[in-house]
Amino acid sequence: MAEANLKVFRGEKDSGTFENYKVPIEEGMVVLDAIHYIQQNMDPTIAVRWNCKAAKCGSCSAEVNGKPQLLCKSRMDKFEPGEEITVQPIKTFPHVKDLVADVSWNYEVNKKIVPFTPQPGHNWVVYQEDIERVQEFRKCIECFLCQNVCHVLRDHNRKDGFYGPRFMVRLAGLEMHPVDSANRLKMVKEDAGVGFCNITKCCTEVCPEDIHITDNAIIPLKERVVDEFYDPIAKFFKSVFKAK
Amino acid sequence: MTNYETHEHDVLVIGAGGAGLRAAIEASAQGMNVGLVCKSLLGKAHTVMAEGGVAAALGNVDPEDNWEVHFQDTMNGGKMMNNWRMAQLHAQEAPDRVRELQEWGAVFDRTNKGQILQRAFGGHKYKRLCHVGDRTGLEMIRTLQDQGIHRGFAVYMECSITKLIKDGDKVSGAFGYYREDGRYVLFKAKAIVLATGGVGKAFTVTSNSWEYTADGQGLAYDAGADLIDMEFVQFHPTGMVWPPGVRGILVTEGVRGEGGILRNKDGYRFMRDYLPESTKDQFSANDAESERWVNAAIAGVKTKDKRPPELSTRDNVARAIYTEVKEGRGSPHGGVFLDISYQDAARVRKKLPSMYHQFKDLADVDITAGPMEVGPTMHYIMGGIRVDADSQMSRVPGLFAAGECSGGMHGANRLGGNSLSDLIVFGRLAGLGAAEYVKKLGAAPAVPQDQVDAALAEMEEPFQRGGSGSAKNPYDVQKKLNQIMSTYVGIFRNKEDLEIGIQKLQELKEDIKNVGTKGSKTYNPGWHMCRDLKNMMIASEAIALSALSREESRGAHSRTDFEQLNPELGKFNTAVSKDADGMKLEKTPCPVMPEDLKRLFAKKETTHNG
Amino acid sequence: MNETKATTKTTHPHTGMTTRHDAWWLAPLMVATGFTIFIVYATYRAFENNYYEIGAIISPFYSPKIVLDWFPFSPALLILWVPAGFRATCYYYRKAYYRAYFLTPPACGVKVYGNNGYTGERAFPFVLQNLHRYFFYLATLVLLILWYDAFKALIEPTFHLDLVTVIMFINCFLLSGYSFGCHAYRHLAGGGLNCFSKDESTKRRFKVWEFVSKLNEHHMGWAWCSLFSVGFTDFYIRQVCANVFPNPTFF
Incomplete structure (x- = not known):
C-alpha cells in the first residue's frame, strides 16, 4: 500500500520538533485523515482542532508545505508520491500545542464592530440584487486563514492597528447591507486600519470559501473611505448640492 | 490537590449552537448573568452543518400555508408521537423567530417580491424552508453569534462539562475542563440549560462531527433526568x-x-x-x-x-x-x-x-x-431529555434542555428544516424558562464540595491508568462502540440483533472503565475521548433498550420482526432513567392532544408506517 | 529512522523565510521583469522626442501632443504622467509591485523583506494611492483622445484602413477594458450604493456596476494586455516613423 510521508510539528508553546510519520494512503484521503490516523494508531495525544471535516466550520486551519489551508480540504493525491508533507500550525496566532493555535484575538476584535443596526421602521422588503453582495461575505466560515496569511498581522504583527481581512469582510457586509443604518467608515479607517492593507491579495488566495476578499470587500471599503476622507472635490460638490 | 477556577452565573448555557446561543441571548435579555460554554470555538458548532433551511409557515411562496398546516405536517411526520404542545409552539412561533433573525442581520434568499424565499422539503406540504443557498445553518449561527457577543454574556470557549452538581434535587453547578490546557473549572449556577446536540459519534457512518458525543443526554441522565423516545434515530437518506x-x-x-x-x-x-x-x-x-x-x-x-x-x-x-x-x-x-x-x-x-x-x-x-x-x-436523534413543553425544564429542577438534546418535539421522525426552527423556538423558551426559574428561586443553591472533588478525581483517572499495559486506547473503544451500534442498532432492527447489541454494550462498559491516556493535559484529544465515551455509552444503551422495547415500526424506528405500526403503542413514550442497578426503562403515556387540535387530524388513522 | 533523528532538534514551528517548496518566487520575478522592461522602454521613448508622428498617426505616448514654448523637453513628459499615475495607483498594479519590488510580501506565506516601520497605505508616500480616482478621471480623458486619434487615423487624409490604425484600435479597446474595469470606477458607478433597487437611477447604476464588475473580475488580464498593447503600439509607430517596419494598407 502506498504510504505518505508526513512531517508534523509536535510541541507546546512555540517549542518542539518536527516528527516524521508514515501513513497509509486511502483513495480520496485528506491531510486531516492522515492526522487522525496518527491520532488513532500512533499517538492519541497529537492535537488538531477540527469539527465538521467538510470545509464548513473552518476549525482545522494549518499550513501544509508552507501554504495556509484547511486540513480537511488538502487532498493527499495532489502531492507527489513520496513527497515530504510538512504540516505546521498557523503562524500568526500564539501556539498552543502541535497543530493548534490560540485564535481568541479574533473574537476580541469582532466584539469591537458596531453590530447590525436596522433602519427603524423598515418594511423588510429587500430584493435579491440588493443583498447578493452581502451574501458573499456571509459565506465566511471564520477559519482565520486570511488573518494568518495577511503579512500585516503575520510579519509586522500590527494587531494593535489592523483588524485583518476577516473583519474587513464583516465590516463590508454590514456597510453594504441595504437595511443597515450605522456608519462605520471612521472605524474602518482608524481602528480597523484599512490603510494597513496593501491589497497584496493573499487573503483572497487562501480563502476556502472563495470570497473575493480584496476585490469585493477591502477595496470597496477603501473607496468608501476615500469618499469620506480623501476626496475633497467630491465632498465640495456634495456640500454645494446639499446647501441648495 | 489540583486546582480549579470558579465562575458564578445565574444561568449557565452548555452548548453554543443555535439553541444554546438563542437561550443565552434570551436569558441575558431577561436580566440574567449568563455564561455560555462551548466545546469548540464560538460559531463552529454543528449548526453550521445545517444546509437546507429553517421551516417556518411564513406563507411567502405558498400563501395557503399557516401554523396549523405546519403543525399537522410535523405531527404526521413524527407519526403522532410528538409532544403535541411542543409541535404547536414550534409551528406558531417559528415565523416570528425567523423574522427576528432577519432583524438581527441574517440575509435570507429573497422572492422576486422582496420577501424571504422558501423552498420545498420532504414532508412539508407547502414551500416552507427559508434558506440561504445551502448554508442556512452557517447564516443562522453567525447571526446569533454576532448578536450574542454584544449582549454581555461570558463565553467559555473550548470548554467541556463533565459533571452536573446538585444541591439536593436542584441543579447548582457544573464541573469541567478547558480543552486548550486542561485547566479545571467549576461553574456555580442557579439554572443550567443543556443545548449540546446529538449522539452521532456513537455510529460509524454519521453526518455528525466529533462534538456529537451525547454530552447533554449523558449529563442529564446522571443528574436524574429521563430520556424519552431514544429509539427514534434518524438516518438521513x-x-x-x-x-x-x-x-x-x-x-x-x-x-x-x-x-x-x-x-x-x-x-x-x-x-x-x-x-x-x-x-x-x-x-x-x-x-x-x-x-x-x-x-x-x-x-x-x-x-x-x-x-x-x-x-x-x-x-x-x-x-x-x-x-x-x-x-x-x-x-x-x-x-x-x-x-x-x-x-x-x-x-x-x-x-x-x-x-x-x-x-x-x-x-x-x-x-x-x-x-x-x-x-x-446517521443524522439526528429525535429522542432526548424530557422537558416541559412551555418552560423546557426537565424533571430535575433548574435543569433545562433545548435543541437536539431534548426530546419530544419531533416524535418518531423529524422533518427536514424543523430542527433549525426547533433551535430558535425552544432555545428562546429555555432561556426564558431558566430566567423565570431563577427569579423565583431566591438564594443560590449550594455546591457540595464532595461532588466537585469526585468530578475532579474522575478526570484524573485516565492519567493514572496511563496509555499502556492493561489500559484501553479510547479510540479503539470508540471504534468498537461504533461497530456495535451500526451493526445491531442500525437502520433496520430486530429482537435478536438488539439483544446481541445490548449484550456487547454491557461488555464494552468494562473497557470504558479502563480507558487510559498519557501525555500532558494540554489539548490532549485522547484524554477528552476517555470522558466522552461515557456519555456515548449512556446514549447507546438508551437507544438499544428503547428500540428493543418498541415492538412496532414507526417513523425512523424500523423493526423487521414487527413491520406494522401499532396504534396502541403510539400512546406511550419510551423513557429511560438512572436507577440504582442501571438503566431503568418505562412506558409513559403521551400527552393527550386537546380536541380543538385533534380536529385537524380527522382523517382515517393509518396503520402503514410511512 | 535516520530521518526522524535528523529532525528531532527542538525548534520553533516557524523558522526561516517560508516552508513553501513550490516555485513561489517565479510570479514576482516575472512581474518585476515585465514591469522593468516596460519602464525602461517607456522612459527611453519619453525622452527620445522623435519618431512619434507620421501623417495623421500619433503614438499613444505623445498624444495629445502639447507643445509649450517654455517647455524644452519631450512633449511626452507633459502627458505620460497621467497614464503612469493611473497605473501606479491602480489596485492591481499596487498588488503586483508591492509584491515584486517591495517584497511586502513577495508571495503568500513568505516572510516580508524588512520588518520595521511598515505603515502600508496609511502614511506618505502610499497614502497618495487614495488619489486613484482622480487619475481615473484624467486617464479617461486621455483615453478619449486616443480613440479620437484612432478614428482620425482611419479617416485622414481619406477613409482607409492600414495596419497601424488596426493596432491603434486594438490598443484603444484594451485600454478601455482596463480603464472601465477600474476598482475606483466600479465604486463610483454603483458600488458605493447600499440599495440598488431604490429608484430608477440606482437601478441604472446597478446595471453599470454589474458590467464594470464583470470587467473588474479580469482586471489583471486587462492590465497586462493593455500595458503590452500600448507599448507595442508606440513601438510599431516608432518603427514605421523610422522606416523600419511597413504599414500596409488594407483598403
Missing part, C-alpha cells in the same frame, strides 16, 4: 459514500428540493415504488408531472402538479435507498445515484454552492455534469 474519508457527510435535502432525482445502478427511478399507500396521492403520478413541478418551482410560479417522489419523508427515502443497495441495485461504492446535473449548471452552482464545492473538492465529482453517489447516514 443522502450522505456521501465516497471517498472513505468523507463517508457520511451530509448531502442536503435541498438537492431533492431543487429537483434532484434518485436512481439505482440500472438508471431506474425507484422512489415511487417505496411511497406508502397513505401518502401516494400527495406525489406526482409520473416523471412528466414531476418535471413540470420542478420547472414551476424554478420559475417561481404556482402549479397544480404534485411534487416528485424523492420528496417523501426522510425515513422512507433512507429505507428505500438502503433496500436498493441491499438487494444489489446500488452504485459502485454502495449507494445510489442522486442527479441534479440535468438542470442548468449555473443555477445549480448558485442554489447549491456548498454541495458543488463539497463534491468538487472532496470527491472530484462535478455535480453539474454527473450524478452524486449517496447513501443513508
Whole structure:
C-alpha cells in the first residue's frame, strides 16, 4: 500500500520538533485523515482542532508545505508520491500545542464592530440584487486563514492597528447591507486600519470559501473611505448640492 | 490537590449552537448573568452543518400555508408521537423567530417580491424552508453569534462539562475542563440549560462531527433526568459514500428540493415504488408531472402538479435507498445515484454552492455534469431529555434542555428544516424558562464540595491508568462502540440483533472503565475521548433498550420482526432513567392532544408506517 | 529512522523565510521583469522626442501632443504622467509591485523583506494611492483622445484602413477594458450604493456596476494586455516613423 510521508510539528508553546510519520494512503484521503490516523494508531495525544471535516466550520486551519489551508480540504493525491508533507500550525496566532493555535484575538476584535443596526421602521422588503453582495461575505466560515496569511498581522504583527481581512469582510457586509443604518467608515479607517492593507491579495488566495476578499470587500471599503476622507472635490460638490 | 477556577452565573448555557446561543441571548435579555460554554470555538458548532433551511409557515411562496398546516405536517411526520404542545409552539412561533433573525442581520434568499424565499422539503406540504443557498445553518449561527457577543454574556470557549452538581434535587453547578490546557473549572449556577446536540459519534457512518458525543443526554441522565423516545434515530437518506474519508457527510435535502432525482445502478427511478399507500396521492403520478413541478418551482410560479417522489419523508427515502443497495441495485461504492446535473449548471452552482464545492473538492465529482453517489447516514436523534413543553425544564429542577438534546418535539421522525426552527423556538423558551426559574428561586443553591472533588478525581483517572499495559486506547473503544451500534442498532432492527447489541454494550462498559491516556493535559484529544465515551455509552444503551422495547415500526424506528405500526403503542413514550442497578426503562403515556387540535387530524388513522 | 533523528532538534514551528517548496518566487520575478522592461522602454521613448508622428498617426505616448514654448523637453513628459499615475495607483498594479519590488510580501506565506516601520497605505508616500480616482478621471480623458486619434487615423487624409490604425484600435479597446474595469470606477458607478433597487437611477447604476464588475473580475488580464498593447503600439509607430517596419494598407 502506498504510504505518505508526513512531517508534523509536535510541541507546546512555540517549542518542539518536527516528527516524521508514515501513513497509509486511502483513495480520496485528506491531510486531516492522515492526522487522525496518527491520532488513532500512533499517538492519541497529537492535537488538531477540527469539527465538521467538510470545509464548513473552518476549525482545522494549518499550513501544509508552507501554504495556509484547511486540513480537511488538502487532498493527499495532489502531492507527489513520496513527497515530504510538512504540516505546521498557523503562524500568526500564539501556539498552543502541535497543530493548534490560540485564535481568541479574533473574537476580541469582532466584539469591537458596531453590530447590525436596522433602519427603524423598515418594511423588510429587500430584493435579491440588493443583498447578493452581502451574501458573499456571509459565506465566511471564520477559519482565520486570511488573518494568518495577511503579512500585516503575520510579519509586522500590527494587531494593535489592523483588524485583518476577516473583519474587513464583516465590516463590508454590514456597510453594504441595504437595511443597515450605522456608519462605520471612521472605524474602518482608524481602528480597523484599512490603510494597513496593501491589497497584496493573499487573503483572497487562501480563502476556502472563495470570497473575493480584496476585490469585493477591502477595496470597496477603501473607496468608501476615500469618499469620506480623501476626496475633497467630491465632498465640495456634495456640500454645494446639499446647501441648495 | 489540583486546582480549579470558579465562575458564578445565574444561568449557565452548555452548548453554543443555535439553541444554546438563542437561550443565552434570551436569558441575558431577561436580566440574567449568563455564561455560555462551548466545546469548540464560538460559531463552529454543528449548526453550521445545517444546509437546507429553517421551516417556518411564513406563507411567502405558498400563501395557503399557516401554523396549523405546519403543525399537522410535523405531527404526521413524527407519526403522532410528538409532544403535541411542543409541535404547536414550534409551528406558531417559528415565523416570528425567523423574522427576528432577519432583524438581527441574517440575509435570507429573497422572492422576486422582496420577501424571504422558501423552498420545498420532504414532508412539508407547502414551500416552507427559508434558506440561504445551502448554508442556512452557517447564516443562522453567525447571526446569533454576532448578536450574542454584544449582549454581555461570558463565553467559555473550548470548554467541556463533565459533571452536573446538585444541591439536593436542584441543579447548582457544573464541573469541567478547558480543552486548550486542561485547566479545571467549576461553574456555580442557579439554572443550567443543556443545548449540546446529538449522539452521532456513537455510529460509524454519521453526518455528525466529533462534538456529537451525547454530552447533554449523558449529563442529564446522571443528574436524574429521563430520556424519552431514544429509539427514534434518524438516518438521513443522502450522505456521501465516497471517498472513505468523507463517508457520511451530509448531502442536503435541498438537492431533492431543487429537483434532484434518485436512481439505482440500472438508471431506474425507484422512489415511487417505496411511497406508502397513505401518502401516494400527495406525489406526482409520473416523471412528466414531476418535471413540470420542478420547472414551476424554478420559475417561481404556482402549479397544480404534485411534487416528485424523492420528496417523501426522510425515513422512507433512507429505507428505500438502503433496500436498493441491499438487494444489489446500488452504485459502485454502495449507494445510489442522486442527479441534479440535468438542470442548468449555473443555477445549480448558485442554489447549491456548498454541495458543488463539497463534491468538487472532496470527491472530484462535478455535480453539474454527473450524478452524486449517496447513501443513508446517521443524522439526528429525535429522542432526548424530557422537558416541559412551555418552560423546557426537565424533571430535575433548574435543569433545562433545548435543541437536539431534548426530546419530544419531533416524535418518531423529524422533518427536514424543523430542527433549525426547533433551535430558535425552544432555545428562546429555555432561556426564558431558566430566567423565570431563577427569579423565583431566591438564594443560590449550594455546591457540595464532595461532588466537585469526585468530578475532579474522575478526570484524573485516565492519567493514572496511563496509555499502556492493561489500559484501553479510547479510540479503539470508540471504534468498537461504533461497530456495535451500526451493526445491531442500525437502520433496520430486530429482537435478536438488539439483544446481541445490548449484550456487547454491557461488555464494552468494562473497557470504558479502563480507558487510559498519557501525555500532558494540554489539548490532549485522547484524554477528552476517555470522558466522552461515557456519555456515548449512556446514549447507546438508551437507544438499544428503547428500540428493543418498541415492538412496532414507526417513523425512523424500523423493526423487521414487527413491520406494522401499532396504534396502541403510539400512546406511550419510551423513557429511560438512572436507577440504582442501571438503566431503568418505562412506558409513559403521551400527552393527550386537546380536541380543538385533534380536529385537524380527522382523517382515517393509518396503520402503514410511512 | 535516520530521518526522524535528523529532525528531532527542538525548534520553533516557524523558522526561516517560508516552508513553501513550490516555485513561489517565479510570479514576482516575472512581474518585476515585465514591469522593468516596460519602464525602461517607456522612459527611453519619453525622452527620445522623435519618431512619434507620421501623417495623421500619433503614438499613444505623445498624444495629445502639447507643445509649450517654455517647455524644452519631450512633449511626452507633459502627458505620460497621467497614464503612469493611473497605473501606479491602480489596485492591481499596487498588488503586483508591492509584491515584486517591495517584497511586502513577495508571495503568500513568505516572510516580508524588512520588518520595521511598515505603515502600508496609511502614511506618505502610499497614502497618495487614495488619489486613484482622480487619475481615473484624467486617464479617461486621455483615453478619449486616443480613440479620437484612432478614428482620425482611419479617416485622414481619406477613409482607409492600414495596419497601424488596426493596432491603434486594438490598443484603444484594451485600454478601455482596463480603464472601465477600474476598482475606483466600479465604486463610483454603483458600488458605493447600499440599495440598488431604490429608484430608477440606482437601478441604472446597478446595471453599470454589474458590467464594470464583470470587467473588474479580469482586471489583471486587462492590465497586462493593455500595458503590452500600448507599448507595442508606440513601438510599431516608432518603427514605421523610422522606416523600419511597413504599414500596409488594407483598403
